[in-house]
Amino acid sequence: MSASTLPKSVDGMLELLTSRGYLAERSLATVTYLSLRMGRPLFLEGEAGVGKTEIAKVLSAALGRKLIRLQCYEGLDVASAVYEWSSAAQMIAIRLAEAAGDTDREQLSSDIFAERFLIKRPLLQALEPDVAGAPVLLIDELDRADEAFEAYLLEILSDFQVTIPEFGTIKAPHPPIVIITSNRTREIHDALKRRCLYHWVDYPEAERELAIVKSRVPGISAKLSQQVVSFVQALRDQDFYKSPGVAETIDWATALTELDARSLTPQLVGDTLGALLKYQDDIARMQGDALQKVLKDATSET
Amino acid sequence: MTTIDHLNPPTGQMADNVVGFARALRAAGIPVGPGAVIDALNALQAIEIGNRADVYATLEAIFVKRHEHMLIFAQAFDLFFRAAEDWKHMLDSVPLPDHAKKKPPPASRRVQEALAQPSARDEVPQVQEQELRLSVSDKEILQKKDFAQMSAAEIAEVTHAIANMKLPQAELRTRRYQPDAKGLRLDMRRTLRSSLRTGGEIIDIKKLGRIEKPAPIVALLDISGSMSEYTRLFLHFLHAITDARKRVSVFLFGTRLTNVTRALRARDPDEALASCSSSVEDWAGGTRIATSLHSFNKLWGRRVLGQGAIVLLISDGLEREADAKLAFEMDRLHRSCRRLIWLNPLLRYSAFEAKAQGIKMMLPHVDEFRPVHNLTSMEGLIEALSAPPPPHHMSRIRSAA
Numbered sequence: 001m002s003a004s005t006l007p008k009s010v011d012g013m014l015e016l017l018t019s020r021g022y023l024a025e026r027s028l029a030t031v032t033y034l035s036l037r038m039g040r041p042l043f044l045e046g047e048a049g050v051g052k053t054e055i056a057k058v059l060s061a062a063l064g065r066k067l068i069r070l071q072c073y074e075g076l077d078v079a080s081a082v083y084e085w086s087s088a089a090q091m092i093a094i095r096l097a098e099a100a101g102d103t104d105r106e107q108l109s110s111d112i113f114a115e116r117f118l119i120k121r122p123l124l125q126a127l128e129p130d131v132a133g134a135p136v137l138l139i140d141e142l143d144r145a146d147e148a149f150e151a152y153l154l155e156i157l158s159d160f161q162v163t164i165p166e167f168g169t170i171k172a173p174h175p176p177i178v179i180i181t182s183n184r185t186r187e188i189h190d191a192l193k194r195r196c197l198y199h200w201v202d203y204p205e206a207e208r209e210l211a212i213v214k215s216r217v218p219g220i221s222a223k224l225s226q227q228v229v230s231f232v233q234a235l236r237d238q239d240f241y242k243s244p245g246v247a248e249t250i251d252w253a254t255a256l257t258e259l260d261a262r263s264l265t266p267q268l269v270g271d272t273l274g275a276l277l278k279y280q281d282d283i284a285r286m287q288g289d290a291l292q293k294v295l296k297d298a299t300s301e302t
Numbered sequence: 303m304t305t306i307d308h309l310n311p312p313t314g315q316m317a318d319n320v321v322g323f324a325r326a327l328r329a330a331g332i333p334v335g336p337g338a339v340i341d342a343l344n345a346l347q348a349i350e351i352g353n354r355a356d357v358y359a360t361l362e363a364i365f366v367k368r369h370e371h372m373l374i375f376a377q378a379f380d381l382f383f384r385a386a387e388d389w390k391h392m393l394d395s396v397p398l399p400d401h402a403k404k405k406p407p408p409a410s411r412r413v414q415e416a417l418a419q420p421s422a423r424d425e426v427p428q429v430q431e432q433e434l435r436l437s438v439s440d441k442e443i444l445q446k447k448d449f450a451q452m453s454a455a456e457i458a459e460v461t462h463a464i465a466n467m468k469l470p471q472a473e474l475r476t477r478r479y480q481p482d483a484k485g486l487r488l489d490m491r492r493t494l495r496s497s498l499r500t501g502g503e504i505i506d507i508k509k510l511g512r513i514e515k516p517a518p519i520v521a522l523l524d525i526s527g528s529m530s531e532y533t534r535l536f537l538h539f540l541h542a543i544t545d546a547r548k549r550v551s552v553f554l555f556g557t558r559l560t561n562v563t564r565a566l567r568a569r570d571p572d573e574a575l576a577s578c579s580s581s582v583e584d585w586a587g588g589t590r591i592a593t594s595l596h597s598f599n600k601l602w603g604r605r606v607l608g609q610g611a612i613v614l615l616i617s618d619g620l621e622r623e624a625d626a627k628l629a630f631e632m633d634r635l636h637r638s639c640r641r642l643i644w645l646n647p648l649l650r651y652s653a654f655e656a657k658a659q660g661i662k663m664m665l666p667h668v669d670e671f672r673p674v675h676n677l678t679s680m681e682g683l684i685e686a687l688s689a690p691p692p693p694h695h696m697s698r699i700r701s702a703a
Contacts, residue, residue, distance in 0.1 A: 009349070034360060038348065075476060085491050087491065109498045186605050187605070190333075239600075
């Protein structure tokens with residue numbers, strides 16, 4: 001693998017992420033750098049929409065590695081996460097062998113459990129060597145998968161190998177860069193966390209969020225971006241069921257520029273609030289006077 | 303990539319400091335294993351230490367594995383590395399846990415009681431007498447007796463009965479499959495493997511069925527003053543459930559909400575209950591149901607109510623500030639779970655009427671309203687929990703008022 005592409009220090013990592021438009025906190029850059037150096041999976045937890053998934057995408061783009069994404073869901077099993085045998089192709093192979101009068105059972109079994117009948121799913125793909133270097137493996141929203149799958153991951157993450165009974169053990173020549181994210185809809189077992197570097201990704205400070213908005217929504221005016229960030233930051237202080245994340249801020253800023261907005265007005269905010277708040281109860285709370293008040297605070301600063 | 307030598311971790315003053323810091327964290331309640339210390343030393347070597355924030359981020363990534371521990375870590379880090387120039391000195395002055403001052407472990411009351419009793423040999427006739435006294439009819443009386451009116455000995459008997467309750471599992475079908483002869487889905491992989499034994503001729507068709515597992519249970523137990531005669535027994539009950547099932551979460555609330563799931567996981571019921579009570583600050587205080595439900599909905603609802611959870615709300619519903627907020631929070635709770643069962647000890651009175659404002663507010667939002675004040679009603683509850691859960695109720699969208 002090309003070691004030259006890996007950053008040599010925390011500052012190098014920070015530069016690398018910034019070059020791809022990911023404005024990370026220094027602490028996040030530190031743990032990312034460490035996870036590359038130590039070959040440990042990086043476990044990112046935090047509210048939805050704070051940029052946990054994004055970091056894997058940015059890393060793969062910046063390092064020129066392949067990104068392999070495993071989206072977790074309840075019911076995810078080995079067949080859809082690791083590998084599966086192509087039964088139809090195997091059946092054809094058996095019939096062909098039969099037609100050819102080939103009846104050697106040993107031969108048949110080693111023929112039909114060959115690599116060409118193996119369908120590789122994300123985790124197995126991540127163990128394969130790649131010319132560009134070991135891939136970035138993103139295990140997204142692990143909290144959605146059930147405990148049984150989590151336990152299965154333990155083996156893969158500590159040894160980077162998979163055992164297929166009919167075929168043998170496949171071991172990665174170079175361990176992939178692993179990023180695991182969780183929205184904390186349930187607790188992940190300590191055994192898994194122990195194998196990873198842990199980092200809690202928080203909502204960014206106003207200054208950083210402003211920089212993120214400016215870099216992600218290029219056409220936005222200085223005044224509007226300032227107001228958008230102040231408004232969102234003020235919303236996060238409110239007692240909402242679901243506070244808006246950075247992703248929502250970017251969505252909203254984009255929506256406002258699409259509407260050619262120059263600055264926030266109560267009418268405009270009321271019409272586009274759905275880009276920020278995703279629960280009817282939360283939106284209902286932000287009507288009328290409550291909205292006026294937050295908006296007044298947010299716009300008075302600019 | 304520079305490889306890191308796990309067998310020969312760095313030594314010297316930095317190592318002393320990290321080991322000392324790990325010890326301090328352990329004393330403060332963050333589980334830090336020896337493997338993490340070696341990791342930390344290697345990681346500190348990997349970053350060029352020059353900046354306090356980097357050291358902080360590095361050690362945090364390795365020592366902290368839970369969001370809740372971050373605050374403790376921050377405080378420990380500040381205290382420990384206050385004077386960076388004299389780390390060695392700081393290490394010497396870190397207060398380590400004082401074992402002499404530790405409270406006696408929770409099981410010791412039982413041990414004391416056991417030791418205080420006269421030796422078993424002298425008591426043999428009395429023991430027999432006691433067994434005779436607890437005849438069938440007495441047991442029946444005990445079954446129906448209100449928990450609030452029991453003597454200590456009776457409570458001990460009930461506790462024992464609760465611990466022995468059989469908890470059949472209410473099964474939920476998951477989306478995962480396992481080999482199952484009666485299953486409906488074809489298992490091609492196993493079928494093909496077995497067909498090889500007959501030279502590729504498929505004789506035996508293998509099947510897959512859905513894995514079934516018990517529905518998660520979330521219990522919200524009111525520990526306010528008016529419930530005080532029941533709480534301990536309910537905790538025993540919840541401990542028995544926690545022991546038998548995997549997915550049970552238990553929260554206690556009075557004026558505020560406390561998650562005691564981890565505390566209840568202790569094997570020994572006395573230990574579990576003691577650890578529960580030490581984590582709660584408002585035993586037998588007032589009730590603020592609406593506020594407690596609000597914090598549950600906001601902080602825990604999405605985390606523990608997934609996968610079709612059944613909620614047991616154990617409370618007498620005597621809320622002083624019953625207003626629209628209470629109804630709103632009940633409605634939200636009801637909409638986020640599969641079944642909401644309200645267990646109310648007040649239902650023991652046959653003349654019970656939902657007159658209290660709080661109860662009136664809460665009643666429209668529950669699926670089931672059951673009494674729970676004696677062994678019989680508890681057994682009834684277990685039966686209800688074992689019944690196959692009803693299909694997910696249609697989310698009824700009602701106005702919060």
